[in-house]
Each structure stands twice: as C-alpha cells, then as structure tokens.
Amino acid sequence: MVRMGKNDHAAVRAILAGDKEAYGALVVRHSHSLFRVAFRITGNEADAEDVVQEAFLRGYQKLESFEARSSFGTWIYRIAVRGALDRISRRPAVDSSRVAGSADPEQDEVQVADTAVRPDRLLLSGEIGALLQSALQRLTPAERTAFVLRHMEDCTAEEIAAALGIAPNAAKQAVFRAVKKLRIRLAALRVKR
Amino acid sequence: MKHLNEEEMTEQYYKQGKAHARRHLEACAECAEDFAAFKSDLDAMQSAELPARDAAYGERVWRSIAPCLPVYEARKRSWLRSGAWRGLSYASACAVLVAGAFIAGRVWEHMQIRTTAGANPTAIPQKATPPQQRLVVVVLSDHLERSERLLVELKHADAGSEEMVSPLRDEARSLLTANRVCRRNAEKNDDPALAAALARLDHLLVELANHQGGLNAAALARLQEEMNSDSLLFEVRVLRSRIPDQQPAANKRPIGGTI
Numbered sequence: 001m002v003r004m005g006k007n008d009h010a011a012v013r014a015i016l017a018g019d020k021e022a023y024g025a026l027v028v029r030h031s032h033s034l035f036r037v038a039f040r041i042t043g044n045e046a047d048a049e050d051v052v053q054e055a056f057l058r059g060y061q062k063l064e065s066f067e068a069r070s071s072f073g074t075w076i077y078r079i080a081v082r083g084a085l086d087r088i089s090r091r092p093a094v095d096s097s098r099v100a101g102s103a104d105p106e107q108d109e110v111q112v113a114d115t116a117v118r119p120d121r122l123l124l125s126g127e128i129g130a131l132l133q134s135a136l137q138r139l140t141p142a143e144r145t146a147f148v149l150r151h152m153e154d155c156t157a158e159e160i161a162a163a164l165g166i167a168p169n170a171a172k173q174a175v176f177r178a179v180k181k182l183r184i185r186l187a188a189l190r191v192k193r
Numbered sequence: 194m195k196h197l198n199e200e201e202m203t204e205q206y207y208k209q210g211k212a213h214a215r216r217h218l219e220a221c222a223e224c225a226e227d228f229a230a231f232k233s234d235l236d237a238m239q240s241a242e243l244p245a246r247d248a249a250y251g252e253r254v255w256r257s258i259a260p261c262l263p264v265y266e267a268r269k270r271s272w273l274r275s276g277a278w279r280g281l282s283y284a285s286a287c288a289v290l291v292a293g294a295f296i297a298g299r300v301w302e303h304m305q306i307r308t309t310a311g312a313n314p315t316a317i318p319q320k321a322t323p324p325q326q327r328l329v330v331v332v333l334s335d336h337l338e339r340s341e342r343l344l345v346e347l348k349h350a351d352a353g354s355e356e357m358v359s360p361l362r363d364e365a366r367s368l369l370t371a372n373r374v375c376r377r378n379a380e381k382n383d384d385p386a387l388a389a390a391l392a393r394l395d396h397l398l399v400e401l402a403n404h405q406g407g408l409n410a411a412a413l414a415r416l417q418e419e420m421n422s423d424s425l426l427f428e429v430r431v432l433r434s435r436i437p438d439q440q441p442a443a444n445k446r447p448i449g450g451t452i
Contacts, residue, residue: 017265018266023262027254027255028251031250035246035250045244053254063265156209176199183231183234187234
C-alpha cells in the first residue's frame with residue numbers, strides 16, 4: 001500500500017535511509033503529470049507508459065544525486081522529458097520534406113461550413129488533434145519537445161532549456177522553428193472562401 | 194514603420210514579447226490582423242485528447258517498478274554527509290592544495306638551482322658554500338676585482354709619467370699579500386686553474402712592486418707584453434665571473450672595465 005502525506009523531500013530522505021516504500025508515495029503523486037507530458041511528446045499511449053516507468057526507475061537510481069534545493073517534481077519531470085525525447089529520437093525519421101510546403105496541399109485540405117466569425121482562419125477542431133499529431137511527427141525531436149513544453153505544458157524558455165539541457169536562446173529558436181513549420185503544415189486545413 | 198515578424202508574434206502569443214512590440218501591435222492595424230490570424234492558428238493547435246488514467250494509475254506504476262528497486266543502505270553515520278563534514282572536506286582539500294603548491298615551489302626552486310649549476314659547471318655554488326668558505330670567496334672576489342683594475346691601468350700606463358706608474362707600484366705591493374693568501378687557499382682547495390692564475394699574477398705583482406731601479410719604458414713594455422702573452426687580464430676576468438656576486442643588487446657594478 002502506498003503511503004501518502006509525506007512531502008517530497010521527507011520521502012527522499014526516508015528512501016535514502018532505507019525506506020524503499022516511501023518512493024511509492026512519490027510515484028503516485030507524480031505519475032499523472034509524467035504520463036501527460038510523455039504522451040504529448042511521444043504521441044503514443046504505450047510509449048508514454050514506458051517513459052513514465054523508466055523515468056521513475058532512473059529517478060530512483062539517481063536519487064542520491066538529487067539535490068534538495070530543487071523540487072522532486074521538477075527533477076523527475078525533466079527526467080521524463082528527456083526519456084520521451086530519447087524515445088522519439090530513436091524512431092525512424094518521418095519524411096519532413098513535405099513540412100515546408102505540401103507537394104499537394106489539396107490532399108490535406110478539408111472544406112467545412114462557414115460558421116465562425118473568421119471562417120478564413122478557422123481550423124477544424126474535430127480533426128485538428130490527429131492532424132496536429134501528424135504535423136508534430138514531422139518536426140525534429142528537439143523542436144517537437146520544445147513546442148509541446150511551450151505550447152501545451154506552458155513551460156518558459158528557461159524551463160525548456162533546463163529540461164532539454166540546452167541554452168535558453170536555443171530553446172526559443174526551437175519553438176520558433178516548430179511554430180513556423182506547424183503553421184505551414186496546417187495552413188492547408190484553413191477553409192478557403 | 195517596422196512590422197512584427199513571426200518570431201516577435203510568437204513571443205507576443207506566449208506573453209514573453211517586448212514592450213515596444215506590444216505597443217506596435219496596438220497601434221498597427223495590419224500587424225493586429227496578422228497577429229489575430231497567427232493566434233487563431235496557434236489556439237487551434239491543441240493536444241490530442243489525453244487517454245484517461247484513473248486514480249489507481251500511480252499505484253499500478255509503483256507496483257510495476259517496485260520489485261526492480263533495491264533498498265538504499267541506511268546511512269548509519271549520517272553526520273559524515275552533513276554540511277560540517279562537507280566543510281571539513283573542503284578545508285582539507287584546500288590545505289592539501291596549499292601544501293602541494295608549497296612543495297612544488299620548493300622542488301621547482303631546487304631544480305632551477307641545479308639547472309643553473311649544470312649550465313655553468315665552473316660557477317661556485319653559492320648555497321653549497323659553508324660560512325668560512327663564503328668569507329674566502331668574498332676576499333677572493335675583492336682581490337680579483339682590484340687586480341683586474343691594476344692590470345687595466347698597467348696596460349694603458351705610460352712609462353714617462355711617474356704620476357701614473359707610482360700608484361701602480363704601491364697597489365702591486367698592497368695586492369701581493371692577499372694574492373699569496375688566495376693562492377695558498379686555492380692550492381688547499383684543489384683548484385689548480387685558480388692557483389695557476391694567481392701564481393702568474395704573483396710573478397707580475399712582484400716584478401711590478403720590486404723592479405730594480407724603478408719602472409722605465411723598457412721594463413714597463415716587458416711587463417705589458419708578459420701580461421698580454423699570458424692573457425692574464427682575460428684570465429682574471431674569467432675567474433671573477435666564476436665567483437657568485439656577494440653584493441646586494443643596489444651595489445652591483447659591471448664586471449671588468451674598458452680596455
């Protein structure tokens with residue numbers, strides 16, 4: 001049975017003192033947030049579950065190097081982000097030649113009824129998730145991770161940089177590139193009048 | 194007017210834009226329209242629906258990994274990892290560093306002395322000289338300096354000038370005693386080069402001090418020739434260069450003189 005109630009730092013101290021079960025509390029507390037970010041980066045449920053398990057395993061192994069100055073939640077979150085990034089980096093590269101501009105934009109274009117105030121800019125909300133995933137797949141792993149952290153996880157450039165182990169400016173540039181590529185890719189979905 | 198580029202719009206969208214870009218956006222209708230389109234695109238980029246995970250998900254993760262985790266060994270001597278111990282470790286490391294630097298400095302200094310000695314094997318090692326020997330070195334140094342001065346003056350002496358010759362004779366007499374002491378000491382210390390040079394100098398000093406009938410032109414010319422053929426002046430200068438400088442830097446004078 002997982003015990004709850006201890007704060008993270010107390011739990012870490014207990015684990016390092018020989019109380020392995022105390023780690024259970026940390027796993028329960030942070031599993032959902034790790035799954036969320038892992039799923040957003042990998043875009044795959046099974047991969048996300050694997051990333052969560054691996055992150056907690058690695059976290060346990062490296063617990064002695066965890067410094068109490070930072071939050072355990074932030075620390076394990078970064079481990080999960082890097083695990084997810086590693087996982088998508090190992091995947092076979094998706095042909096990104098079409099990202100900069102579809103060879104045949106008509107294939108991606110979906111026509112819908114004009115119901116919004118700005119129909120020329122309207123995107124299909126029902127299908128956008130799947131199409132966005134497709135567009136995300138064509139970004140580089142770093143761009144994709146940076147965009148997910150910025151756009152969906154609401155991380156700052158500094159937090160993204162820390163999670164990816166890069167400079168804040170490099171993190172900003174990765175987000176810029178991702179936004180640019182995604183807008184080009186998703187432009188074909190806009191309703192034309 | 195410079196319109197916003199896509200990077201600036203991205204910064205504005207994520208509320209990390211600069212103030213001047215924000216003011217421009219408020220003032221420029223064209224940029225405001227572009228930004229609205231930009232915002233619409235990004236607003237639509239929402240994550241695919243997250244697969245539901247129930248409340249027991251965390252416990253399932255824990256049960257799946259728990260068997261793989263070893264138990265950390267209890268820290269019986271936790272004070273070892275405390276801040277005090279860490280501070281003590283830093284202090285010890287610093288002490289080791291300082292000691293290392295000191296020893297390295299001494300070794301380096303010692304090696305420098307040996308290198309210098311190796312490069313000039315004829316030099317008299319200053320640090321190896323015992324106190325009584327150091328006194329002899331000082332006396333020898335002073336004697337050679339005076340002798341060198343005498344030889345230079347002898348080389349340029351004019352036999353017709355009694356004012357020039359007379360002090361040379363007096364100085365030669367004065368140097369004779371010191372020269373004999375130094376010569377005996379060189380023989381005692383098994384320094385044949387120095388002893389031989391001082392012997393030739395002794396012969397010259399004797400002739401200069403006790404020349405029968407005074408120093409006429411012929412006698413002076415013979416002494417000068419004898420001095421030159423023996424390269425006595427040169428030899429005295431070489432001997433002086435072998436002796437480490439005993440004087441403070443402020444009192445140093447250049448060795449030798451103009452010929």
